[in-house]
Amino acid sequence: MSRLRLTLAFTGVVLRRLAHDRSALFFMLVLPVGVIVIVGSTFGGTQQVNIGVVDRSGGPVSGAIVATLDRSDGVKLRTYDDAEELDAAVRRRGVDAGLVLPADLDARIGGTEPSTLVFTALPDNAASATARTVVDGALAAVGTPIEAATFARSAGAGGSFDQVLTVARRMEGASGATVEKVDVGPGRKAALSSFALTVPQNLVLFVFITGLASGSALIRLRNLGVLRRSMAMPVSARQAVLGVGLGWFATSLLQSLIIVVIGAVVFGVDWGDPLAATALVLVYSLVGAGAGLVIGVVGRDEDRTGAITPIVGIVLGALGGCMVPLEVFPDTMTTVAHVVPHYWAMVAWQKVVFDGAGIGSIVPSLAVLGGLGAVCVVVAGASLRRDLVGA
Amino acid sequence: MEPVLTCEGLIRRFGSRTAVDGVDLRVEKGETYGLLGPNGAGKTTTISMVAGILEPDAGSIVIAGRPMSTGPSPAKRLVGLVPQDIALYPDLSAEENLRFFGRLQGLRGRHLDARVHAVLELVGLSDRSRDRIDAYSGGMKRRVNIAAGLIHEPALLILDEPTVGVDPQSRNQILESIEALGGAGLSVLYTTHYMEEAERLCRRVGIIDDGRLVAEGTRRELVAMVGEHDRVVVSAEGDLDSLARAVKGLPGALDLVRGPDPEHFEVTTASAPGLLAAIVAAAPGAGASVTGLEVREPDLEAVFLHLTGKALRD
Numbered sequence: 001m002s003r004l005r006l007t008l009a010f011t012g013v014v015l016r017r018l019a020h021d022r023s024a025l026f027f028m029l030v031l032p033v034g035v036i037v038i039v040g041s042t043f044g045g046t047q048q049v050n051i052g053v054v055d056r057s058g059g060p061v062s063g064a065i066v067a068t069l070d071r072s073d074g075v076k077l078r079t080y081d082d083a084e085e086l087d088a089a090v091r092r093r094g095v096d097a098g099l100v101l102p103a104d105l106d107a108r109i110g111g112t113e114p115s116t117l118v119f120t121a122l123p124d125n126a127a128s129a130t131a132r133t134v135v136d137g138a139l140a141a142v143g144t145p146i147e148a149a150t151f152a153r154s155a156g157a158g159g160s161f162d163q164v165l166t167v168a169r170r171m172e173g174a175s176g177a178t179v180e181k182v183d184v185g186p187g188r189k190a191a192l193s194s195f196a197l198t199v200p201q202n203l204v205l206f207v208f209i210t211g212l213a214s215g216s217a218l219i220r221l222r223n224l225g226v227l228r229r230s231m232a233m234p235v236s237a238r239q240a241v242l243g244v245g246l247g248w249f250a251t252s253l254l255q256s257l258i259i260v261v262i263g264a265v266v267f268g269v270d271w272g273d274p275l276a277a278t279a280l281v282l283v284y285s286l287v288g289a290g291a292g293l294v295i296g297v298v299g300r301d302e303d304r305t306g307a308i309t310p311i312v313g314i315v316l317g318a319l320g321g322c323m324v325p326l327e328v329f330p331d332t333m334t335t336v337a338h339v340v341p342h343y344w345a346m347v348a349w350q351k352v353v354f355d356g357a358g359i360g361s362i363v364p365s366l367a368v369l370g371g372l373g374a375v376c377v378v379v380a381g382a383s384l385r386r387d388l389v390g391a
Numbered sequence: 392m393e394p395v396l397t398c399e400g401l402i403r404r405f406g407s408r409t410a411v412d413g414v415d416l417r418v419e420k421g422e423t424y425g426l427l428g429p430n431g432a433g434k435t436t437t438i439s440m441v442a443g444i445l446e447p448d449a450g451s452i453v454i455a456g457r458p459m460s461t462g463p464s465p466a467k468r469l470v471g472l473v474p475q476d477i478a479l480y481p482d483l484s485a486e487e488n489l490r491f492f493g494r495l496q497g498l499r500g501r502h503l504d505a506r507v508h509a510v511l512e513l514v515g516l517s518d519r520s521r522d523r524i525d526a527y528s529g530g531m532k533r534r535v536n537i538a539a540g541l542i543h544e545p546a547l548l549i550l551d552e553p554t555v556g557v558d559p560q561s562r563n564q565i566l567e568s569i570e571a572l573g574g575a576g577l578s579v580l581y582t583t584h585y586m587e588e589a590e591r592l593c594r595r596v597g598i599i600d601d602g603r604l605v606a607e608g609t610r611r612e613l614v615a616m617v618g619e620h621d622r623v624v625v626s627a628e629g630d631l632d633s634l635a636r637a638v639k640g641l642p643g644a645l646d647l648v649r650g651p652d653p654e655h656f657e658v659t660t661a662s663a664p665g666l667l668a669a670i671v672a673a674a675p676g677a678g679a680s681v682t683g684l685e686v687r688e689p690d691l692e693a694v695f696l697h698l699t700g701k702a703l704r705d
């Protein structure tokens with residue numbers, strides 16, 4: 001189809017020029033990955049949870065709980081001699097949370113009387129919430145075989161409680177499923193990997209910044225007169241916009257793909273449902289390219305636009321949850337954040353990456369982002385025509 | 392034979408300014424037509440409408456029988472526009488630029504390859520075709536700019552002041568290639584504010600001023616409008632206003648125009664010899680002294696002066 005070929009001629013030029021442009025490639029690819037590494041490892045420090053433990057029991061069950069906690073990803077365990085010392089550490093924020101395993105813990109296992117574990121943390125503290133999840137996970141991991149053993153004995157299985165417990169543990173190890181079900185699934189993993197949040201945040205941030213940056217490239221093309229000149233050929237302004245936009249869409253897509261792959265391979269990010277993640281990457285690349293087209297068609301001064309857009313990109317990104325997670329936003333901020341595409345993208349990524357949600361649960365975000373991208377392309381096409389031929 | 396270009400009643404306003412005010416043009420097949428006018432006369436605005444990159448407020452444009460529009464009109468395949476300013480991707484090579492514009496004109500495959508080579512050859516840049524445009528000299532950029540307008544073998548080549556800001560050598564090269572194209576039968580619409588270029592290249596010239604075509608014809612026809620008259624260029628010092636008034640009253644003096652600068656004015660006369668002595672004699676009485684007198688054959692410059700009362704170049 002010859003009209004498509006004309007459109008693709010513009011796309012080809014965009015990509016060809018990009019391939020020539022080392023600095024653009026640097027800003028597009030090297031910079032985001034660098035930022036991800038820096039931000040990821042900086043926040044890695046704060047996202048690691050420090051848990052203090054006092055083990056008064058010293059038996060096999062309390063030992064198993066301590067060992068499980070110690071093995072958990074992103075947990076740094078400190079042992080304390082008594083509860084007061086631990087409380088002081090929690091109050092000083094020396095640790096994010098404390099767990100006291102009572103002296104009667106092991107003794108009461110298998111009996112009818114419950115034993116009480118004491119979890120201490122400061123209120124309104126994200127790290128302590130994470131610590132709580134970790135502790136719950138550890139208790140479940142250790143507790144499930146114990147429950148199984150208790151159940152088995154009460155159901156009349158022979159042997160001592162300890163023997164039954166050992167058998168139950170082996171069974172569980174063989175099936176491998178019991179522990180996974182208990183709160184150790186994607187939810188906990190996501191809460192602990194510092195990159196699971198920062199890589200999507202930077203993906204959303206940088207794809208949009210790249211889109212805006214291509215806007216000043218379009219202003220340059222207009223100022224150079226190449227676009228106007230191409231209007232002297234049998235091509236429509238819409239084809240030009242589509243072709244150029246397609247080039248940037250492809251660029252954004254490439255950038256996304258690289259961040260996704262590096263995120264997965266190097267930083268161990270689990271991107272969740274492939275269909276949902278792909279759809280999100282596609283519509284968000286469309287938004288980035290569309291925003292670039294609009295800036296490129298409306299703007300006049302390429303240098304000034306080029307200087308302002310990264311700042312705008314960062315501010316919008318911060319507003320949309322690319323710097324700090326949306327959960328810590330006050331309510332009014334969250335309401336305001338709805339106006340930036342980043343917000344919709346981050347909400348969707350959190351669902352996909354943290355909650356393991358499928359494409360069905362991110363439909364609102366996909367619709368908003370896709371609609372926004374399409375509107376941008378249409379608006380840019382119309383304004384470019386007005387700008388180029390004065391009609 | 393059907394003309395390559397016919398436009399009638401072209402009007403274009405920018406806000407309250409009427410940049411082009413009712414221009415009619417006709418370019419015959421194989422003809423090189425010059426649009427001659429000073430800065431801001433409306434040359435670029437006119438040809439932008441002709442090339443379909445600017446919407447006219449009124450008027451019609453027909454290219455070899457096909458209506459031109461700002462949309463993707465098929466008439467655009469017949470026109471090659473060479474804009475006044477270099478309109479090329481500076482970070483791509485000449486070849487890449489030409490390929491791009493060739494594709495937009497619907498060329499592809501071997502035909503596109505062949506055309507790219509042919510136009511590079513024509514502008515003498517075959518050996519530099521892989522260099523980036525921003526590594527070219529000003530004259531070379533101009534040549535690629537022209538090549539891009541020729542890539543699809545248009546029926547009408549429109550050149551907008553292609554020699555502005557170009558060194559004499561490149562300029563000559565550009566003029567020669569345009570002469571060659573004209574000689575080969577291509578129709579050319581050439582805008583310039585250099586009278587010599589219009590005289591050298593164009594069979595017919597339209598003189599445009601303030602958005603209006605004030606005269607049109609061959610050089611001979613235009614010069615005849617001034618009459619069989621000589622032009623006397625007077626250089627003087629002192630009270631030129633008073634001297635000009637005195638000269639205007641002399642017997643034999645016809646038109647008088649100030650310019651092109653404050654120390655000069657021009658008088659047209661049927662008989663130069665008699666007038667020269669009279670001018671020199673009139674000077675002391677007017678408080679001025681004549682520093683030079685030059686008699687010129689009438690040319691397009693004189694025609695422009697005669698018609699508009701202004702010098703072509705400011």
Ligand SMILES: Nc1ncnc2c1ncn2[C@@H]1O[C@H](COP(=O)(O)OP(=O)(O)OP(=O)(O)O)[C@@H](O)[C@H]1O
Pocket residue numbers: 405408409410428429430431432433434435436437475552584
């Ligand atoms: N896009 C525009 N917006 C506003 N005014 C314009 C625009 N383009 C041209 N003009 C005005 O229209 C008039 C004619 O301009 P045009 O560029 O056609 O002149 P020109 O004959 O090509 O001059 P030059 O020899 O300097 O190139 C000028 O007064 C100019 O200021």
Ligand SMILES: [Mg+2]
Pocket residue numbers: 434435436475551552
């Ligand atoms: Mg001009």
